[in-house]
Amino acid sequence: MKIAILSRNPKLYSTRRLVEAGLKRGHEVRVIDTLRCYMNMATDNPTIHYRGETLEGYDAVIPRIGASVTFYGTAVLRQFEMLGVFPLNESVAITRSRDKLRSLQLLSRRGIGMPVTGFANSPDDVQDLIRMVGGAPLVIKLLQGTQGIGVVLAETKKAAESVIEAFLGLNADILVQEYVKEAGGSDIRCFVVGDRVVAAMKRQAQPGEFRSNLHRGGTASLVKITPKERQTAVKAAKVMGLNVAGVDLLRSSSGPKIMEVNSSPGLEGIESATGKDVAGLIYAFIEKQIEERKATTRTKGKG
Numbered sequence: 001m002k003i004a005i006l007s008r009n010p011k012l013y014s015t016r017r018l019v020e021a022g023l024k025r026g027h028e029v030r031v032i033d034t035l036r037c038y039m040n041m042a043t044d045n046p047t048i049h050y051r052g053e054t055l056e057g058y059d060a061v062i063p064r065i066g067a068s069v070t071f072y073g074t075a076v077l078r079q080f081e082m083l084g085v086f087p088l089n090e091s092v093a094i095t096r097s098r099d100k101l102r103s104l105q106l107l108s109r110r111g112i113g114m115p116v117t118g119f120a121n122s123p124d125d126v127q128d129l130i131r132m133v134g135g136a137p138l139v140i141k142l143l144q145g146t147q148g149i150g151v152v153l154a155e156t157k158k159a160a161e162s163v164i165e166a167f168l169g170l171n172a173d174i175l176v177q178e179y180v181k182e183a184g185g186s187d188i189r190c191f192v193v194g195d196r197v198v199a200a201m202k203r204q205a206q207p208g209e210f211r212s213n214l215h216r217g218g219t220a221s222l223v224k225i226t227p228k229e230r231q232t233a234v235k236a237a238k239v240m241g242l243n244v245a246g247v248d249l250l251r252s253s254s255g256p257k258i259m260e261v262n263s264s265p266g267l268e269g270i271e272s273a274t275g276k277d278v279a280g281l282i283y284a285f286i287e288k289q290i291e292e293r294k295a296t297t298r299t300k301g302k303g
């Protein structure tokens with residue numbers, strides 16, 4: 001198969017592994033810099049251009065779109081979709097998952113466990129907002145934050161009020177969340193491919209820290225997840241419409257609580273913590289999807 005990897009940086013571990021695993025399985029793999037693609041949207045004849053050439057004949061595209069280029073990146077991916085190329089994750093699903101509020105709203109509607117979460121726009125309602133999520137201690141998150149930056153633990157009601165007021169005063173979009181203390185500074189990353197969790201790791205925050213992000217000094221280790229955690233992670237990815245997702249959950253006393261669903265989950269942490277060939281499993285999924293697509297087209301052709 002001919003496969004495009006949309007990535008800004010061929011040197012990243014995840015990109016390198018996807019190239020390596022694809023070549024190993026006999027595919028033609030090419031890394032394409034998302035931002036260097038330009039497109040033509042003529043009626044019935046959409047095209048994608050790249051460094052002077054027209055991109056043609058691809059069977060599948062693996063989007064690795066960073067948070068800072070979501071808008072243009074999903075437009076490029078959509079153009080591949082218009083050409084009939086199979087996207088590992090669809091552009092609409094990526095857009096959906098990048099919006100934390102929208103994601104939580106969708107997950108809550110489908111009955112998936114999550115920390116009690118509130119959001120507001122006006123500093124006038126802070127008292128009630130705090131009451132709504134069960135009072136202090138609570139977690140305040142900047143919607144635009146990633147890698148743990150912009151996630152604050154307010155231990156007292158006074159601290160919570162000040163931080164929320166300060167953020168809202170700066171016109172920052174925030175959400176306010178129940179603090180899941182039992183998690184003890186750890187969370188579980190479930191790597192979902194299709195309808196399976198193919199690898200899972202536990203991330204533990206360093207002492208004195210509640211954020212388990214590896215970028216904040218957290219450490220990763222292999223973990224065995226429960227059937228309920230497995231089900232929850234797979235369902236969360238399905239609700240978002242993602243074939244491949246990094247689903248992060250907290251172990252609470254009332255079961256798994258989803259924090260976020262990532263559409264371009266990194267491979268380095270999960271492959272080194274679990275020793276699994278996650279990149280290879282991603283290709284196995286793509287191969288199966290393409291086979292099924294071909295079979296459907298053949299059947300349709302006969303009918």
Ligand code: ADP
Pocket residue numbers: 115139141145146147148149151177178179180181183185186187205210211212213248250259260
């Ligand atoms: P980011 O997108 O910046 O990674 P997260 O929502 O994933 O933000 O939060 C970062 C980390 O903070 C999580 O991995 C988790 O360890 C901790 N954390 C976040 N929300 C809660 C919560 N409600 N209760 C307990 N710990 C939390």
Ligand code: MG
Pocket residue numbers: 147148213248260
């Ligand atoms: Mg996170």
